[in-house]
Amino acid sequence: MTPILLCGGPTWGASVPALSLHAVPGQGAAKNVPVVPDGDLQLDAGTRVAFEVAAKDRYCLGFHRVHGRDDRTWVRCVDQAPADRGHQCGRCFVQDDLRFMHDIHRSGIAPAGLKRYLEQPHWLYVATFADGVTKVGTASHLRKRARLVEQGAVVAQFVAHAADGRVVRVLEDEVTRTVGLQQAVRSGAKAASLCAPLPAARLEHLNDGFALATRGLLEGGLGIEGYEVVHEEFEPPPSWHAVLGHPALQPYPEPLTQGRHGFTVRQVLGPSALVAIDGTEVLFVVDLAQLKGRRLRLGDFSTPVPAVQESLF
Numbered sequence: 001m002t003p004i005l006l007c008g009g010p011t012w013g014a015s016v017p018a019l020s021l022h023a024v025p026g027q028g029a030a031k032n033v034p035v036v037p038d039g040d041l042q043l044d045a046g047t048r049v050a051f052e053v054a055a056k057d058r059y060c061l062g063f064h065r066v067h068g069r070d071d072r073t074w075v076r077c078v079d080q081a082p083a084d085r086g087h088q089c090g091r092c093f094v095q096d097d098l099r100f101m102h103d104i105h106r107s108g109i110a111p112a113g114l115k116r117y118l119e120q121p122h123w124l125y126v127a128t129f130a131d132g133v134t135k136v137g138t139a140s141h142l143r144k145r146a147r148l149v150e151q152g153a154v155v156a157q158f159v160a161h162a163a164d165g166r167v168v169r170v171l172e173d174e175v176t177r178t179v180g181l182q183q184a185v186r187s188g189a190k191a192a193s194l195c196a197p198l199p200a201a202r203l204e205h206l207n208d209g210f211a212l213a214t215r216g217l218l219e220g221g222l223g224i225e226g227y228e229v230v231h232e233e234f235e236p237p238p239s240w241h242a243v244l245g246h247p248a249l250q251p252y253p254e255p256l257t258q259g260r261h262g263f264t265v266r267q268v269l270g271p272s273a274l275v276a277i278d279g280t281e282v283l284f285v286v287d288l289a290q291l292k293g294r295r296l297r298l299g300d301f302s303t304p305v306p307a308v309q310e311s312l313f
Helices: 090-095 112-118 141-151 165-178 187-193 200-219 240-244
Strands: 004-011 018-023 039-042 048-053 063-068 071-075 122-128 134-140 155-162 227-233 260-269 272-276 283-287 295-298
Touching: 063 090, 063 112, 071 112, 112 165, 122 141, 122 165, 122 200, 134 141, 134 165, 134 200, 155 165, 155 200, 165 200, 165 227, 187 272, 187 283, 200 227, 240 260, 260 283
Parallel strands: none
Antiparallel strands: 004 018, 004 295, 018 039, 048 260, 048 295, 063 071, 122 134, 122 155, 155 227, 260 272, 272 283
């Protein structure tokens, strides 16, 4: 019998895309069900991904203990309980050090390990996605480029370097308030944008405009110390050009949150993948973040070929 795995969603560890997979507790006690170790399914070009969703609920992915700048521990949910707060159960949510991350610059409240993490330099960036939607965000010095790769930014610029994580979050809030840039973009919107991307010159123009407005705000003086304005461009992985330059990409035809699926990976851009389905030459964009917190059973499955207009072939 094929074991069930809990998916932690797409990752970009060491700049290599993968799906994070974890064993489901208690399976080792069942007859003929092997215990599967935690690990990643690397999503290299040509990788086959085939599974069925084994349950309708999302399940808890545990919580993090932060010990310092580059030291944190992931603690799995003891019961792998159904998630009721994003991708966590209530018990894991209240134990998660990271839940203080986005409010510490206002409240000053956080565990000691998280405070040590925030003492390192941070960067403020302006990122634009394939449809022109633009956001402001922050990244620690250690994860400066990785943060933008994970998010799937098509064009981005670093606009400020801050002494620590508290200062950079104050700047982020000011940019949202004054320039109007949002601080989050849904993964589903990022996937959809790849099916109808704006021309590269247009995306660069949009990003330049928002970056210029942000730097103007920061240079004008906010009564805040501990940062400097910078001009530095983000270089996305070269493989992303193949995704953005591919004509007539289509949205993946089925929700990944239910049913059986089977496809072959061509390229990965942030949390989205360009995939092929057996029986058609049309390529599809799938939002892999939909799998986060889902229990999957790997197997020999295939996604049915959708009814696509002949003009797209």
